[in-house]
Amino acid sequence: MAAMDGVLPVLLGGDANVYGMARSFYEECGVRSVAVCRRALPALAHTRLLRRVVEQPRLDGDAVFVRTLAETARALPAGRRLLVPCDDGYAMQLARCRTQLGSLYRFACPPPETVEKLGTKTGFAAVCAAAGLRTPQGVTLPFGAPVPELPFGGPVIVKPADPAAYQKCRFAGRRKVYLAKDRAALARTVEAVGRGGYRGALLLQEYIPGPDTALGVVNAYCGADGRVRWIVQGQVLLQETTPEGAGNYAALLVEPARQDRALLDALAALLEQNGWRGFANFDFKYDRAGQPVLFEMNPRQGRSSYACAAAGASLARPLLEDLADRRPVTAPALRAAVWHTAPWGVVRRFCPDRRLLRRAAALRRRGCGCRHLLAAGEGPARYLWYGLRQAGYWRKMPRRR
Template sequence: MPQILPVLLGGDANVYGMARSFYETCGVCSLAVGQRALPALAHSRLVHMAARDAAFAQDSVFTATLLGLAELHPGKTRVLVSCADGYTSLLARHADELRGAYRFACPPPAALARLADKQRFAAACRAAGLRTPRTVTLCPGGCLPPLPFDWPIIVKPADSTAWQGCRFPGKRKVWLVRDAAALRQILDAAAGYTGALLAQEYIPGPDTRLGVVNAYCAQDGSVPWLVQGQPLLQERTPEGMGNYAAVLVEPTRQDTALLNALRGLLQAAGWRGYANFDLKYDRRGEPVLFELNPRQGRASYYCDAAGAPLARPLVEDLLCGGPITPPGLRPAVWHTAPWGVVRRQCPNKLVLRRASLLRRRGRSRVQLLAPGEGTARRVWFWVRQAAYYRKK
């Protein structure tokens, strides 16, 4: 294998998980590039923030920064991986300019428009025989239209990239809204957001009815790699709501019918590279798809915990020329919250007992502390873990 240099676009926990996967799969450290470095990369030996620029999301700055970084590392095979929605869009737009300097797998703009756009995603799912929640589009600051479903409802932004640059009191990734008065407050507070808001039918049930799927789509158009996890708990803070705090992976509970349908959805769209799906099983056990994220998910290190390293399909596809090894899974549990928090708040005690048994057998991985990290990283990690008990 050539000497590789992973270059990761972003600065959050997703970047750390991807860097850890590259380190444990290929024995290499990564560089990160983005608008800013978040605390998740603090004091790490696995990933170094090589460039940060508040203007990095501008097209000209994006390409100039990456091409300049490539010139600083001649003699290495530079592998470029987006770890954020907005950077995937930028990479898709500038793929031709960057192709000579980097190897990467990225969905074409047409595929992004079809699947990553939350408003068009539902139509693509219907064509593939997949269900999504009933949805009404709302305008921040606008009037409340009649809703064809009952309260409570879910409210979330349609444009994740525009949402990241928006700041206002009470901002969240997703809201559970119980009445029209609360919805009116959200629409007024988000008036500075330039995109649409989506009001969606609420699918009732505990966190353990949620599902998450990571996929990798090869350059030949095939989708040989999909891994499903069962969340045990979501983050409970306003800014973290919608992110997973713990995920269980069971090889015997991979939903084959669902995974085959998702494979067909991605192939029909001409997708390339990583994709991440969030879903929930309703009372009848039918999966309801919420969205596709055009990247690996923030909890995607659960794949590595289960014996399916996230970096492997990309390396086999782009560097080795395929074929991609289908994931061989083992039971495992991944968590970013302290296990005491997971144990106290997981709503399904039967599933929790299974996860606890795996943890006692050494089948668990924590997200943000890889073996071999130094003292400063360990201190940062344990301070962060202690903070969970104050904010939960």
Template sequence: MPQILPVLLGGDANVYGMARSFYETCGVRSLAVCRRALPALACSRLVRVAAQDPAFAQDTVFTATLLGLAAQHPGKTRLLVPCADGYTRLLARHADALRGAYRFACPPPEAVEALSDKQRFAAACRAAGLRTPQTVVFCPGGAVPDLPFGWPIIVKPADSDAWARCRFHGKRKVYLAGDAAALRAVLDAVCRSSYCGAMLLQEYIPGPDTRLGVVNAYCARDGSVPWLVQGQPLLQERTPEGTGNYAAVMVEPARQDTALLDTLRGLLQAAGWRGYANFDLKYDRSGTPVLFELNPRPGRASFYCDAAGAPLARPLVEDLLCCGPVTPPKLRPAVWHTAPWCVVRRHCPSRLLLHRAALLRRRGRASAHLLAAGEGAPRRIWFVMRQCGYARKLQGQRQRLEKG
């Protein structure tokens, strides 16, 4: 196998998970390139931030930075992996300029726009026979229209990439508004921020976190989709800024929804997708999966695949380096978590699922996301402090709610 250099586009926990997958699968360390590196990459031996530039998302800076980085590492096979929505869009636009310097799997621009846009994604799901929540598109500042569904409702941005770049007090990935007053408070906060896109007012699918589902897929160069892995979330993040992200995911081979996976495979093939895709969904009261969105990248919790014996790096290496068929995943039961296990144990809404996850953990089949075995003492100290800070943040949040 040629000498590999993974170059990961992003600066968050998703990048750490991908770097960990390359390290544990291929024994190689990665480089990260991003606008801003987040604490998730601190003190790591597995990934080094090669460049961070606030202007990196600009087209000319994007290509110049990556071409310059490639020139610094001759003699290596450079694999380029986008780990955030905006970077996938940039790579799709500039694929021709970068193809001589890197190997990568990326959907064409028209496919990215077709499935990343929430409304067009809903249309593609309907054509495939999949359900999505009823949705109203709303531009903040105007009068809230009559909604064809009842309260509570989900409120989230239509433009995920623009949302990721803005900062304001009370910002969350998604909001749950219980009435018109709560909705107006959210929209007023958005109007005061730098976000200029539309907001989605969406039907709420009731049920606990354990009715959620997550699927990661890899689409090969030949158009096939041989690699799909479904995870069972045990809990969503409990901190305000983490709402909408998964805190713990379990994988059980016997509980893969094969009918759903086959339908998602057909949806991706019809769109001409290439590379990674990540789906978020929830099962309604009748047991029907309701698709929320497709992310044009590996999901932030995607290291659950590695924990279950299906490394994220493997299909990329088989497809782009070995130029052979991608091996379908052979799964083993496992549990992945980014929150401290004491938080998962306290807040998981299903005692049955928690019991199964705890058995896996006792058997050594658990993986804490942000600490790989190859890390040194500085990273381990950072990790312990991060876990303690997470627990303290939840304690403070609970106290504020009790006083309020």
């Protein structure tokens, strides 16, 4: 697709997900994006993919959110402004404020009750149960409540039920997901999260055994016509190995042959039947019987979703077709690609499936590899930042894994 005049992407967020989304827009149609966030994280440092970063520490207030985005719209040239949430909290906030912003931006966003229904862990589990899709057994633990007897054995996965509130908490040992091997470890984890300032409920889930390569991720886009034609599955090669990155993906393999058609059809039907709109991101794991167990749905594209673009499924294209051109979204033509955010040496050392690793290494040698946070055409400052980041990754890794 050639450069598209008058398209102005405005991305809600300040992290690596925003970098991947901005990269996709730049590669697809030659435009630089604007990022709007409470605080820009280092993933956006020194990049040429953004024309501007708007930081507003009080952006979590709806009135400030609307005012900041209105001011941002007025400061931009006239054109088709596409507003894209890249974070759970911003997705819900945009759903609440969609009426006030509808005259200023084009965006794909369901109403708040739909986001609450599908985009929260407890709501998603109920929707999956109604659709006959399996999720882990789970118990919701309100803040301050004692840990109950669980209807499943250990180990236990511990997650915040309110990711947007948890994201604002900063404390030593903070993780996206915790694994408690016994009841004592579970009690220590609950206490530590509470001391860290999180006051929301926790979700205690059964652990689905298996290596990192049993994990998978699906990104999907539901257009204005209510249809899901753009849907892509990624095969996890390795989860993040640093303490703060636990629960995120370090490397993914995307191939046409690794698309589980039955699963993708079921997820597309789930979105269509529940009136979804825009991006959705599913995390799951195949159990020992080879059946997928769905963990959650995020109401936006995933942090690792640039893996789709690396495999020929541009993240920008469904937005451009649906929002800018007002036409049906087309299905992507996938090609094999391997994406990684960890240094490749880390992936090579820790990937638990050597057969998959050999396949990924062969793709990299053929030029089908993609480094997540370093787009072509970045300047020397970005290259220096990236080199220091990769070197620092090794230092942050646990001594034993």
